[in-house]
Amino acid sequence: MTSRKTAVRAGTAARQESILKAALDCFTGLGVDATTIEDICRESGASIGSLYHHFGSKEGVASGLFIDGIKRLNADLLKKLARCRSAEAGVRIVVMQYCDWVTKHRELARYLLNSRDIAFSEAARAELKQIHRAHIIAVFQWFAPFVAAGDMKRLPPDTYVPIISGPIQDYTRHWLAGQTQASPSKVKLVFADAAWNAMRTRA
């Protein structure tokens, strides 16, 4: 296979974005199962052929939207984490930025929390796994020095994420699902405290 210029055209990114945006609107309003390809085409102005050219299938649109959202969420966390200067600040920001991001991007967050990647194609799942792995490594690299210095507990590696992020994710999932609970911003300090208490080594 000779290497080859892909020659992506000018309007392409815009068209893809318009399809993803339309898909999110439809998914939010009608539910993923109930939205048809035609709905997305109508809402985005793309033709069926165009949509299939760019995404290959309805599942391709769904996983594209999912991957795009996860990337934004992850990037936002890394940006904010980079500004922190202590283990406590880091642990707290993990909880706080999740609250803030979910509150700021409600529809997308609802979609991310309610889609289970199980329904995606093998390829999409592999990409997500790769993205997840890279993100976890980046976050762990940030925290590693603090664990080494004894500022944070040393636990089985796979337990950090559930203990720090599990509670706030569970809470926001219920909030987004429309249960009448206080908005995350009202309780985020409770969860940030809980997370830090679970991680701190000194009183």
Added chain:
Amino acid sequence: MTSRKTAVRAGTAARQESILKAALDCFTGLGVDATTIEDICRESGASIGSLYHHFGSKEGVASGLFIDGIKRLNADLLKKLARCRSAEAGVRIVVMQYCDWVTKHRELARYLLNSRDIAFSEAARAELKQIHRAHIIAVFQWFAPFVAAGDMKRLPPDTYVPIISGPIQDYTRHWLAGQTQASPSKVKLVFADAAWNAMRTRA
């Protein structure tokens, strides 16, 4: 409306169970979206008409399986909780029984954790909400005396479940999704410790 005997026939429960069992097998093996009604019929030996008579739709089968699973999970917890005699034992059993149940009923647990009730009908969602509410009330009634006695922290009511159960649920979801993590039974003590530490009032 005059009250009226419903006259459910003898083999009915067995037939419904066979359909739910077949559905779980198909969902596990092929994924929910990819399994067809015909798949479930073939696997269960039921006809299309019979399946639709009992469940009304594919979504009806999916939500029936979900509701059935949630009921079992909840009932198992309440049974084990009733045997506990301290706040610490109660908090720990919430974590431990979740681990144990998920390990013992892997396929069903995977289905419960990966289905989002968002896709269900209004009626099914209402029933689930009702079941959830009743269960939460029962669990809170068990814990209330200990909170009143000062054995456990007093927090915003909606934060107890996320803080106690959120981490282990997050962990098991990843485990069931096939990430190469240690089985829940290997780390359940870590999560039980974390949950109790987050709730205890005395050192």
Added chain:
DNA sequence: TTTTTTACTAGAATCTCATTCTAGATTACC
């Protein structure tokens, strides 16, 4: 510039299911 290649758009035709419908079999209850 002209030509050629390739990305991209369009939407009609196809095909895969979920669901509906009609008919008939079986069981509970009198």
Added chain:
DNA sequence: GGTAATCTAGAATGAGATTCTAGTAAAAAA
């Protein structure tokens, strides 16, 4: 035994995802 309901069957229908063929237009090559 009668009869009214539950339950079983599977063919017919219809909705909608996907495919296919035919183009259009931008980029690369000439």
